[in-house]
Amino acid sequence: MTTTVVLPPMPVATPPLEADPVRVAAYGQGLRTSSAIFDDLGSFVAGGARTSGLEGVAHDAYLRGLAPLGLRADTESLGLRDVATLVLDHSDELASLRSRRTDLVDWADHLAGAVAWLRTRAPKVTEPEAAAFAQECRTVAGRVADHAEAVRTWIADVARAEREMSRAFSRLLTPEQVRRRYAGLPDPADTALATRPGDGASASEVRAWWDGLTDVQRAALIAADPEIIGNLDGIPARARDAANRVTLDRDLATLPQIPDDDRTDAETDRLANALAADRARRRMANAIDPVTNEHYVPQLYLYDPDAFGGDGRVAIAVGDLDTADDVAITVPGFGTDGGSAYDQAAKAIDVQQAAAQEGGTSTATMFWIGYDAPDNLPLGEGGFDGLGVTREDLATSGGERLAATIDGLDAMRDHDVHLTVIGHSYGSTTTAHAMTDHHPEADDVVLVGSPGVGGGTTDAGALGVGADHVWVGRNSADPVATWGDDGWVDTYLLGGGGLGRDPAEDDFGAQRFEAESTTRGQGGFFGDHHKYFAHDTESLANIAHVVNGQYAEVTLAGHVHDPLFGPPHDPETDRTPTAPDTDGRP
Amino acid sequence: MTLRVDPERVGTTATAWDTRSLELTGARTLLAGLSGAGFTTAVRGPATAFTTAWAGLARTEATAAEAQADGLRETATLLLREDLVSGRSLIAFLAQLEETR
Numbered sequence: 087m088t089t090t091v092v093l094p095p096m097p098v099a100t101p102p103l104e105a106d107p108v109r110v111a112a113y114g115q116g117l118r119t120s121s122a123i124f125d126d127l128g129s130f131v132a133g134g135a136r137t138s139g140l141e142g143v144a145h146d147a148y149l150r151g152l153a154p155l156g157l158r159a160d161t162e163s164l165g166l167r168d169v170a171t172l173v174l175d176h177s178d179e180l181a182s183l184r185s186r187r188t189d190l191v192d193w194a195d196h197l198a199g200a201v202a203w204l205r206t207r208a209p210k211v212t213e214p215e216a217a218a219f220a221q222e223c224r225t226v227a228g229r230v231a232d233h234a235e236a237v238r239t240w241i242a243d244v245a246r247a248e249r250e251m252s253r254a255f256s257r258l259l260t261p262e263q264v265r266r267r268y269a270g271l272p273d274p275a276d277t278a279l280a281t282r283p284g285d286g287a288s289a290s291e292v293r294a295w296w297d298g299l300t301d302v303q304r305a306a307l308i309a310a311d312p313e314i315i316g317n318l319d320g321i322p323a324r325a326r327d328a329a330n331r332v333t334l335d336r337d338l339a340t341l342p343q344i345p346d347d348d349r350t351d352a353e354t355d356r357l358a359n360a361l362a363a364d365r366a367r368r369r370m371a372n373a374i375d376p377v378t379n380e381h382y383v384p385q386l387y388l389y390d391p392d393a394f395g396g397d398g399r400v401a402i403a404v405g406d407l408d409t410a411d412d413v414a415i416t417v418p419g420f421g422t423d424g425g426s427a428y429d430q431a432a433k434a435i436d437v438q439q440a441a442a443q444e445g446g447t448s449t450a451t452m453f454w455i456g457y458d459a460p461d462n463l464p465l466g467e468g469g470f471d472g473l474g475v476t477r478e479d480l481a482t483s484g485g486e487r488l489a490a491t492i493d494g495l496d497a498m499r500d501h502d503v504h505l506t507v508i509g510h511s512y513g514s515t516t517t518a519h520a521m522t523d524h525h526p527e528a529d530d531v532v533l534v535g536s537p538g539v540g541g542g543t544t545d546a547g548a549l550g551v552g553a554d555h556v557w558v559g560r561n562s563a564d565p566v567a568t569w570g571d572d573g574w575v576d577t578y579l580l581g582g583g584g585l586g587r588d589p590a591e592d593d594f595g596a597q598r599f600e601a602e603s604t605t606r607g608q609g610g611f612f613g614d615h616h617k618y619f620a621h622d623t624e625s626l627a628n629i630a631h632v633v634n635g636q637y638a639e640v641t642l643a644g645h646v647h648d649p650l651f652g653p654p655h656d657p658e659t660d661r662t663p664t665a666p667d668t669d670g671r672p
Numbered sequence: 673m674t675l676r677v678d679p680e681r682v683g684t685t686a687t688a689w690d691t692r693s694l695e696l697t698g699a700r701t702l703l704a705g706l707s708g709a710g711f712t713t714a715v716r717g718p719a720t721a722f723t724t725a726w727a728g729l730a731r732t733e734a735t736a737a738e739a740q741a742d743g744l745r746e747t748a749t750l751l752l753r754e755d756l757v758s759g760r761s762l763i764a765f766l767a768q769l770e771e772t773r
Contacts (some may be wrong), residue, residue, distance in 0.1 A: 105711060139683070251719075252715050261729065343698045387685065
């Protein structure tokens, strides 16, 4: 008996996909930002523009002239927004198609190897082996056919995506097309916003509201009301980022259009904060995530450039705040405002990179300029402008904002997160206030370069996370870290001039970690106050261990002790500092 | 005498129209600068046509907003000239209508 064997064909090639989803997303973001500007025009026509300053027939004639412009602005904002959403969805689909193509190519490579192996073996197959060999060929042929079908499906999906995108572009090219399609339609953003919980709503209530909206409503709100959505605790980070990018990109597109000498002070401050936020996000986007070896995609979690009389609020993260297992927030101190974003971005990057270097695989870190910090050091160039640093009220109010931020992060997440709050300098006072006054859902608290933990807080347990989860880094040469009260001294009770207890003192009961620098004493009077986040320092390595939850890896230091007579004694003063590798670079 | 114009209010609203015009000019620049190079070859042409068309729409609306500002000022100036008899007072009122952006 003769057995006929049909060798399987080679798998078909998958056509190339010459598209860049990231660039497509940038295109969609540009459309969305532009739609917000059209939306602003519509809102103005419906609101402020209706008070003309004219009276009688002149005012009536003016209002009649507004109507067509208002209609155009409303329909154009809706149309452009819809196309923007389609483009952003198209970007996601292109990324998916690209991923599928990679799988198809890998599959084809595997099948090609199997076919080649069969062809190599074919001439040597004996008659007794023929039946089994023929079955093997049929099996591989079936897989090749499956692959070919998958390639056909993929090609059809690419064609459909292209067709739908092209049609969306082509059906909205003229004002008449826009009017026909959108005139008289309600704005989904308006109906969604009408159901928003009131100002006193909790982050959990906001999250529940957001979850109850449709995708169309959410996309509409991001484009039409970005200032609200971008800064609302409880909204997921990805949506906040999308909204804040609309606001920031709109500022960057519109404010420079106003001539320099014609900008109001408020517009000048807003533009300065916008440029600072843009530089910060670019710095983050240019840095490399050691885990993925790719550039970070920053998340703009907070952008409120007019806050605090023009000082501004801004918070940007590297890593994904929605999904990362470990999340850390850095809280800066005196001298920080919206203009400090670029420098603060470096801290978030350094902590994330150090956490990765120490073994963290899923970490997001965010710098948070979210409160009105004292402007300058009292002894610095700011002179008396910085006297706020010796007052506690800004830390108290900042602590309330920080606690709300922490609760918002907790509420927006689908899964539990290990959350670490890292307060530096006056930011440690603010952090301590957030924890003692409001008990937000943080797991670990790190206080570095602390001038005090706030009046009335005498032990680490008061921070609400357990004393063994309150970590303190104090460089023995950092003058700011000596401002806290040690021993019997209590400047808070003596008149409220100080910022409370030194958290590195033995009586406070926190875990003090090693935070000396090999360049101790260098860099000017305040030099060691600014080394806690520098790579290859004991401080950053220990911060990274806490962020990763690697508590056993933290290298502990002896506490400051204040004897009854004489000044406080810091056992770290005489220790030779080390330089652990925190970035994997020589 | 009773004026048919609130010069300060007209000035504020006209300036707000100027601001809208500048913002729409920003939108026009933004749209004109968007690159369709990230799309597949089949979509690049429609994408470019779209942004070109919408940059034109933004320019149209910017011009319309500017026209509203200019129209308000011109109407107010005309009415003030009719209402006011004192040249000195007229100059003071007109100063509030001056275009600043």
